[in-house]
Amino acid sequence: MTEHFPSKIGLSQQFDCSYLPDRKEQLLVILDHECYSAERFEALLSLGFRRSGDQIYRPHCPMCNACQSVRVLAQQYTASKSQKRKYKKIKNGFSIQVSYDEKPNYYPLYEKYISERHQDGTMYPPNRLQYESFLFCRWMPISFIELWHEEKLVAIAVTDTMPNALSAIYTFFDPDYEHMSLGTVMIMAQIDLAKSENKQYVYLGYQIDECKKMRYKKQFLPAQQFKEDVWTNI
Structure with missing residues:
Protein backbone atom coordinates (compact mmCIF):
# COMPACT_ATOMS: atom_id res chain seq x y z
CA MET A 1 0.00 0.00 0.00
CA GLN A 68 -1.43 17.02 15.46
CA SER A 69 0.04 13.52 15.26
CA VAL A 70 3.54 13.27 16.78
CA ARG A 71 6.21 10.64 16.23
CA VAL A 72 9.61 10.29 17.92
CA LEU A 73 12.66 9.45 15.82
CA ALA A 74 13.52 6.51 18.03
CA GLN A 75 17.08 5.78 16.91
CA GLN A 76 18.11 9.44 17.35
CA TYR A 77 16.26 10.06 20.62
CA THR A 78 18.31 11.54 23.44
CA ALA A 79 16.74 11.99 26.87
CA SER A 80 16.69 15.48 28.33
CA LYS A 81 18.17 16.12 31.79
CA SER A 82 14.68 16.12 33.28
CA GLN A 83 13.80 12.83 31.59
CA LYS A 84 17.05 11.24 32.76
CA ARG A 85 16.24 12.24 36.34
CA LYS A 86 12.80 10.69 36.07
CA TYR A 87 14.17 7.47 34.59
CA LYS A 88 16.74 7.17 37.38
CA LYS A 89 13.88 6.87 39.86
CA ILE A 90 13.18 3.35 38.62
CA LYS A 91 16.76 2.09 38.82
CA ASN A 92 16.42 0.57 42.29
CA GLY A 93 13.78 -2.04 42.99
CA PHE A 94 12.01 -1.61 39.62
CA SER A 95 12.14 -3.73 36.50
CA ILE A 96 10.69 -3.50 32.99
CA GLN A 97 9.33 -6.56 31.20
CA VAL A 98 7.58 -7.01 27.86
CA SER A 99 4.63 -9.36 27.41
CA TYR A 100 2.80 -10.20 24.19
CA ASP A 101 -0.32 -11.43 25.94
CA GLU A 102 -2.76 -9.71 28.26
CA LYS A 103 -2.60 -10.89 31.88
CA PRO A 104 -5.33 -11.08 34.55
CA ASN A 105 -3.67 -8.42 36.73
CA TYR A 106 -3.89 -5.74 34.00
CA TYR A 107 -7.58 -4.91 34.36
CA PRO A 108 -7.57 -4.26 38.15
CA LEU A 109 -4.70 -1.80 37.59
CA TYR A 110 -6.62 -0.10 34.77
CA GLU A 111 -9.77 0.08 36.91
CA LYS A 112 -7.88 1.71 39.79
CA TYR A 113 -6.18 4.18 37.44
CA ILE A 114 -9.41 5.35 35.78
CA SER A 115 -11.35 5.45 39.06
CA GLU A 116 -8.78 7.56 40.90
CA ARG A 117 -7.30 9.69 38.10
CA HIS A 118 -10.03 10.22 35.50
CA GLN A 119 -13.34 10.60 37.28
CA ASP A 120 -14.09 13.61 35.07
CA GLY A 121 -13.37 11.75 31.82
CA THR A 122 -15.43 9.79 29.32
CA MET A 123 -13.94 6.45 30.45
CA TYR A 124 -15.32 6.78 33.99
CA PRO A 125 -16.65 4.60 35.47
CA PRO A 126 -14.42 1.86 34.06
CA ASN A 127 -15.70 -1.55 33.04
CA ARG A 128 -14.13 -4.56 31.39
CA LEU A 129 -16.02 -4.24 28.09
CA GLN A 130 -14.82 -0.66 27.67
CA TYR A 131 -11.28 -1.70 28.59
CA GLU A 132 -11.20 -4.50 26.03
CA SER A 133 -12.92 -2.62 23.20
CA PHE A 134 -10.63 0.42 23.61
CA LEU A 135 -7.21 -1.18 24.08
CA PHE A 136 -7.21 -4.49 22.26
CA CYS A 137 -7.31 -5.39 18.61
CA ARG A 138 -7.96 -8.56 16.63
CA TRP A 139 -5.69 -7.70 13.69
CA MET A 140 -2.70 -5.96 15.35
CA PRO A 141 0.22 -7.48 17.31
CA ILE A 142 0.31 -5.77 20.72
CA SER A 143 3.16 -5.46 23.18
CA PHE A 144 2.47 -4.82 26.85
CA ILE A 145 5.38 -3.02 28.49
CA GLU A 146 5.19 -3.77 32.20
CA LEU A 147 6.81 -1.85 35.04
CA TRP A 148 7.24 -3.82 38.25
CA HIS A 149 8.20 -2.61 41.70
CA GLU A 150 9.63 -5.74 43.25
CA GLU A 151 6.65 -8.16 43.04
CA LYS A 152 4.01 -5.50 42.31
CA LEU A 153 2.81 -4.51 38.84
CA VAL A 154 2.64 -0.69 38.81
CA ALA A 155 2.30 0.35 35.14
CA ILE A 156 1.37 -0.93 31.68
CA ALA A 157 2.05 0.72 28.31
CA VAL A 158 -0.17 -0.84 25.64
CA THR A 159 1.83 -0.60 22.42
CA ASP A 160 1.07 -1.59 18.82
CA THR A 161 3.91 -3.32 16.99
CA MET A 162 4.56 -2.80 13.28
CA PRO A 163 7.51 -3.62 11.02
CA ASN A 164 9.18 -0.22 11.32
CA ALA A 165 7.37 1.50 14.19
CA LEU A 166 5.68 1.26 17.55
CA SER A 167 2.49 3.13 18.36
CA ALA A 168 1.67 4.12 21.93
CA ILE A 169 -1.99 3.33 22.52
CA TYR A 170 -2.49 3.95 26.24
CA THR A 171 -0.56 3.88 29.50
CA PHE A 172 -2.14 3.27 32.89
CA PHE A 173 -0.46 2.99 36.27
CA ASP A 174 -1.01 2.68 40.00
CA PRO A 175 -1.92 6.18 41.26
CA ASP A 176 0.07 5.44 44.43
CA TYR A 177 3.17 5.83 42.24
CA GLU A 178 2.14 9.12 40.65
CA HIS A 179 5.19 10.85 42.15
CA MET A 180 7.42 8.62 39.99
CA SER A 181 6.45 10.42 36.73
CA LEU A 182 5.38 7.10 35.24
CA GLY A 183 3.79 8.66 32.15
CA THR A 184 7.23 9.91 31.08
CA VAL A 185 8.98 6.74 32.22
CA MET A 186 6.73 4.50 30.13
CA ILE A 187 7.20 6.57 26.97
CA MET A 188 10.95 6.26 27.47
CA ALA A 189 10.49 2.50 27.89
CA GLN A 190 8.61 2.39 24.57
CA ILE A 191 11.41 4.32 22.87
CA ASP A 192 13.96 1.92 24.39
CA LEU A 193 12.00 -1.02 23.00
CA ALA A 194 11.88 0.60 19.55
CA LYS A 195 15.63 1.14 19.67
CA SER A 196 16.29 -2.46 20.67
CA GLU A 197 14.07 -3.72 17.83
CA ASN A 198 15.66 -1.30 15.31
CA LYS A 199 12.38 0.50 14.60
CA GLN A 200 12.45 4.02 13.19
CA TYR A 201 9.47 5.67 14.90
CA VAL A 202 7.40 5.69 18.06
CA TYR A 203 4.02 7.28 17.35
CA LEU A 204 2.67 9.05 20.44
CA GLY A 205 -0.79 10.00 19.18
CA TYR A 206 -2.16 13.52 19.00
CA GLN A 207 -0.57 16.59 20.52
CA ILE A 208 -3.19 19.19 21.44
CA ASP A 209 -1.48 22.42 22.44
CA GLU A 210 -4.70 23.97 23.76
CA CYS A 211 -5.30 21.05 26.16
CA LYS A 212 -2.95 21.01 29.15
CA LYS A 213 -2.95 17.24 29.63
CA MET A 214 -2.15 16.64 25.94
CA ARG A 215 0.87 18.94 25.54
CA TYR A 216 3.61 16.59 26.74
CA LYS A 217 4.36 14.72 23.50
CA LYS A 218 6.71 17.30 22.03
CA GLN A 219 9.12 16.79 24.93
CA PHE A 220 10.64 13.63 23.42
CA LEU A 221 13.15 14.75 20.81
CA PRO A 222 14.01 14.58 18.02
CA ALA A 223 10.43 14.26 16.83
CA GLN A 224 8.12 15.26 14.02
CA GLN A 225 4.53 16.47 13.86
CA PHE A 226 2.00 15.90 11.09
CA LYS A 227 0.70 19.35 10.23
CA GLU A 228 -1.24 20.24 7.11
CA ASP A 229 -0.56 16.71 5.82
CA VAL A 230 3.23 17.06 6.01
CA TRP A 231 5.68 15.71 8.60
CA THR A 232 7.85 18.54 9.90
CA ASN A 233 10.60 18.52 12.51
CA ILE A 234 9.70 19.87 15.93
Whole structure:
Protein backbone atom coordinates (compact mmCIF):
# COMPACT_ATOMS: atom_id res chain seq x y z
CA MET A 1 0.00 0.00 0.00
CA THR A 2 1.39 3.40 -0.95
CA GLU A 3 0.94 6.41 1.27
CA HIS A 4 -2.40 7.50 -0.16
CA PHE A 5 -5.84 7.58 1.35
CA PRO A 6 -7.80 4.34 0.88
CA SER A 7 -10.87 4.51 -1.31
CA LYS A 8 -13.37 3.43 1.35
CA ILE A 9 -13.65 6.04 4.13
CA GLY A 10 -16.59 6.97 6.33
CA LEU A 11 -17.31 10.24 8.12
CA SER A 12 -18.76 10.14 11.62
CA GLN A 13 -21.40 12.44 12.97
CA GLN A 14 -20.25 15.46 14.94
CA PHE A 15 -20.07 15.06 18.71
CA ASP A 16 -18.67 16.98 21.66
CA CYS A 17 -14.88 17.02 21.74
CA SER A 18 -13.30 15.10 24.62
CA TYR A 19 -10.41 17.57 24.99
CA LEU A 20 -11.67 21.02 24.00
CA PRO A 21 -15.15 21.51 25.50
CA ASP A 22 -16.08 24.38 23.21
CA ARG A 23 -15.48 22.33 20.03
CA LYS A 24 -17.16 19.61 18.04
CA GLU A 25 -15.33 16.49 16.95
CA GLN A 26 -15.71 14.52 13.74
CA LEU A 27 -13.76 11.50 12.51
CA LEU A 28 -12.68 9.91 9.27
CA VAL A 29 -13.07 6.13 9.69
CA ILE A 30 -11.37 3.55 7.48
CA LEU A 31 -13.92 1.16 5.96
CA ASP A 32 -11.56 -0.74 3.66
CA HIS A 33 -10.95 -4.11 5.35
CA GLU A 34 -7.70 -4.59 3.42
CA CYS A 35 -6.22 -1.75 5.52
CA TYR A 36 -6.65 -3.72 8.74
CA SER A 37 -3.21 -5.27 9.07
CA ALA A 38 -0.04 -4.15 10.85
CA GLU A 39 1.76 -3.38 7.60
CA ARG A 40 -1.03 -1.30 6.08
CA PHE A 41 -1.85 0.40 9.34
CA GLU A 42 1.75 1.59 9.53
CA ALA A 43 1.24 3.46 6.25
CA LEU A 44 -1.94 5.00 7.64
CA LEU A 45 -0.10 6.12 10.77
CA SER A 46 2.15 8.12 8.46
CA LEU A 47 -1.02 9.86 7.22
CA GLY A 48 -2.11 10.91 10.71
CA PHE A 49 -4.45 8.02 11.53
CA ARG A 50 -4.73 6.19 14.87
CA ARG A 51 -6.34 3.05 16.25
CA SER A 52 -9.00 2.69 18.92
CA GLY A 53 -9.97 -0.90 19.45
CA ASP A 54 -10.39 -2.49 16.03
CA GLN A 55 -11.20 0.82 14.35
CA ILE A 56 -8.80 3.09 12.42
CA TYR A 57 -9.67 6.78 12.51
CA ARG A 58 -8.35 10.30 12.04
CA PRO A 59 -9.81 13.61 13.29
CA HIS A 60 -11.62 15.56 10.58
CA CYS A 61 -13.15 18.32 12.64
CA PRO A 62 -15.14 21.32 11.43
CA MET A 63 -13.26 24.58 12.02
CA CYS A 64 -10.48 22.91 14.04
CA ASN A 65 -7.12 21.26 13.40
CA ALA A 66 -5.83 21.18 16.99
CA CYS A 67 -4.92 17.46 16.90
CA GLN A 68 -1.43 17.02 15.46
CA SER A 69 0.04 13.52 15.26
CA VAL A 70 3.54 13.27 16.78
CA ARG A 71 6.21 10.64 16.23
CA VAL A 72 9.61 10.29 17.92
CA LEU A 73 12.66 9.45 15.82
CA ALA A 74 13.52 6.51 18.03
CA GLN A 75 17.08 5.78 16.91
CA GLN A 76 18.11 9.44 17.35
CA TYR A 77 16.26 10.06 20.62
CA THR A 78 18.31 11.54 23.44
CA ALA A 79 16.74 11.99 26.87
CA SER A 80 16.69 15.48 28.33
CA LYS A 81 18.17 16.12 31.79
CA SER A 82 14.68 16.12 33.28
CA GLN A 83 13.80 12.83 31.59
CA LYS A 84 17.05 11.24 32.76
CA ARG A 85 16.24 12.24 36.34
CA LYS A 86 12.80 10.69 36.07
CA TYR A 87 14.17 7.47 34.59
CA LYS A 88 16.74 7.17 37.38
CA LYS A 89 13.88 6.87 39.86
CA ILE A 90 13.18 3.35 38.62
CA LYS A 91 16.76 2.09 38.82
CA ASN A 92 16.42 0.57 42.29
CA GLY A 93 13.78 -2.04 42.99
CA PHE A 94 12.01 -1.61 39.62
CA SER A 95 12.14 -3.73 36.50
CA ILE A 96 10.69 -3.50 32.99
CA GLN A 97 9.33 -6.56 31.20
CA VAL A 98 7.58 -7.01 27.86
CA SER A 99 4.63 -9.36 27.41
CA TYR A 100 2.80 -10.20 24.19
CA ASP A 101 -0.32 -11.43 25.94
CA GLU A 102 -2.76 -9.71 28.26
CA LYS A 103 -2.60 -10.89 31.88
CA PRO A 104 -5.33 -11.08 34.55
CA ASN A 105 -3.67 -8.42 36.73
CA TYR A 106 -3.89 -5.74 34.00
CA TYR A 107 -7.58 -4.91 34.36
CA PRO A 108 -7.57 -4.26 38.15
CA LEU A 109 -4.70 -1.80 37.59
CA TYR A 110 -6.62 -0.10 34.77
CA GLU A 111 -9.77 0.08 36.91
CA LYS A 112 -7.88 1.71 39.79
CA TYR A 113 -6.18 4.18 37.44
CA ILE A 114 -9.41 5.35 35.78
CA SER A 115 -11.35 5.45 39.06
CA GLU A 116 -8.78 7.56 40.90
CA ARG A 117 -7.30 9.69 38.10
CA HIS A 118 -10.03 10.22 35.50
CA GLN A 119 -13.34 10.60 37.28
CA ASP A 120 -14.09 13.61 35.07
CA GLY A 121 -13.37 11.75 31.82
CA THR A 122 -15.43 9.79 29.32
CA MET A 123 -13.94 6.45 30.45
CA TYR A 124 -15.32 6.78 33.99
CA PRO A 125 -16.65 4.60 35.47
CA PRO A 126 -14.42 1.86 34.06
CA ASN A 127 -15.70 -1.55 33.04
CA ARG A 128 -14.13 -4.56 31.39
CA LEU A 129 -16.02 -4.24 28.09
CA GLN A 130 -14.82 -0.66 27.67
CA TYR A 131 -11.28 -1.70 28.59
CA GLU A 132 -11.20 -4.50 26.03
CA SER A 133 -12.92 -2.62 23.20
CA PHE A 134 -10.63 0.42 23.61
CA LEU A 135 -7.21 -1.18 24.08
CA PHE A 136 -7.21 -4.49 22.26
CA CYS A 137 -7.31 -5.39 18.61
CA ARG A 138 -7.96 -8.56 16.63
CA TRP A 139 -5.69 -7.70 13.69
CA MET A 140 -2.70 -5.96 15.35
CA PRO A 141 0.22 -7.48 17.31
CA ILE A 142 0.31 -5.77 20.72
CA SER A 143 3.16 -5.46 23.18
CA PHE A 144 2.47 -4.82 26.85
CA ILE A 145 5.38 -3.02 28.49
CA GLU A 146 5.19 -3.77 32.20
CA LEU A 147 6.81 -1.85 35.04
CA TRP A 148 7.24 -3.82 38.25
CA HIS A 149 8.20 -2.61 41.70
CA GLU A 150 9.63 -5.74 43.25
CA GLU A 151 6.65 -8.16 43.04
CA LYS A 152 4.01 -5.50 42.31
CA LEU A 153 2.81 -4.51 38.84
CA VAL A 154 2.64 -0.69 38.81
CA ALA A 155 2.30 0.35 35.14
CA ILE A 156 1.37 -0.93 31.68
CA ALA A 157 2.05 0.72 28.31
CA VAL A 158 -0.17 -0.84 25.64
CA THR A 159 1.83 -0.60 22.42
CA ASP A 160 1.07 -1.59 18.82
CA THR A 161 3.91 -3.32 16.99
CA MET A 162 4.56 -2.80 13.28
CA PRO A 163 7.51 -3.62 11.02
CA ASN A 164 9.18 -0.22 11.32
CA ALA A 165 7.37 1.50 14.19
CA LEU A 166 5.68 1.26 17.55
CA SER A 167 2.49 3.13 18.36
CA ALA A 168 1.67 4.12 21.93
CA ILE A 169 -1.99 3.33 22.52
CA TYR A 170 -2.49 3.95 26.24
CA THR A 171 -0.56 3.88 29.50
CA PHE A 172 -2.14 3.27 32.89
CA PHE A 173 -0.46 2.99 36.27
CA ASP A 174 -1.01 2.68 40.00
CA PRO A 175 -1.92 6.18 41.26
CA ASP A 176 0.07 5.44 44.43
CA TYR A 177 3.17 5.83 42.24
CA GLU A 178 2.14 9.12 40.65
CA HIS A 179 5.19 10.85 42.15
CA MET A 180 7.42 8.62 39.99
CA SER A 181 6.45 10.42 36.73
CA LEU A 182 5.38 7.10 35.24
CA GLY A 183 3.79 8.66 32.15
CA THR A 184 7.23 9.91 31.08
CA VAL A 185 8.98 6.74 32.22
CA MET A 186 6.73 4.50 30.13
CA ILE A 187 7.20 6.57 26.97
CA MET A 188 10.95 6.26 27.47
CA ALA A 189 10.49 2.50 27.89
CA GLN A 190 8.61 2.39 24.57
CA ILE A 191 11.41 4.32 22.87
CA ASP A 192 13.96 1.92 24.39
CA LEU A 193 12.00 -1.02 23.00
CA ALA A 194 11.88 0.60 19.55
CA LYS A 195 15.63 1.14 19.67
CA SER A 196 16.29 -2.46 20.67
CA GLU A 197 14.07 -3.72 17.83
CA ASN A 198 15.66 -1.30 15.31
CA LYS A 199 12.38 0.50 14.60
CA GLN A 200 12.45 4.02 13.19
CA TYR A 201 9.47 5.67 14.90
CA VAL A 202 7.40 5.69 18.06
CA TYR A 203 4.02 7.28 17.35
CA LEU A 204 2.67 9.05 20.44
CA GLY A 205 -0.79 10.00 19.18
CA TYR A 206 -2.16 13.52 19.00
CA GLN A 207 -0.57 16.59 20.52
CA ILE A 208 -3.19 19.19 21.44
CA ASP A 209 -1.48 22.42 22.44
CA GLU A 210 -4.70 23.97 23.76
CA CYS A 211 -5.30 21.05 26.16
CA LYS A 212 -2.95 21.01 29.15
CA LYS A 213 -2.95 17.24 29.63
CA MET A 214 -2.15 16.64 25.94
CA ARG A 215 0.87 18.94 25.54
CA TYR A 216 3.61 16.59 26.74
CA LYS A 217 4.36 14.72 23.50
CA LYS A 218 6.71 17.30 22.03
CA GLN A 219 9.12 16.79 24.93
CA PHE A 220 10.64 13.63 23.42
CA LEU A 221 13.15 14.75 20.81
CA PRO A 222 14.01 14.58 18.02
CA ALA A 223 10.43 14.26 16.83
CA GLN A 224 8.12 15.26 14.02
CA GLN A 225 4.53 16.47 13.86
CA PHE A 226 2.00 15.90 11.09
CA LYS A 227 0.70 19.35 10.23
CA GLU A 228 -1.24 20.24 7.11
CA ASP A 229 -0.56 16.71 5.82
CA VAL A 230 3.23 17.06 6.01
CA TRP A 231 5.68 15.71 8.60
CA THR A 232 7.85 18.54 9.90
CA ASN A 233 10.60 18.52 12.51
CA ILE A 234 9.70 19.87 15.93
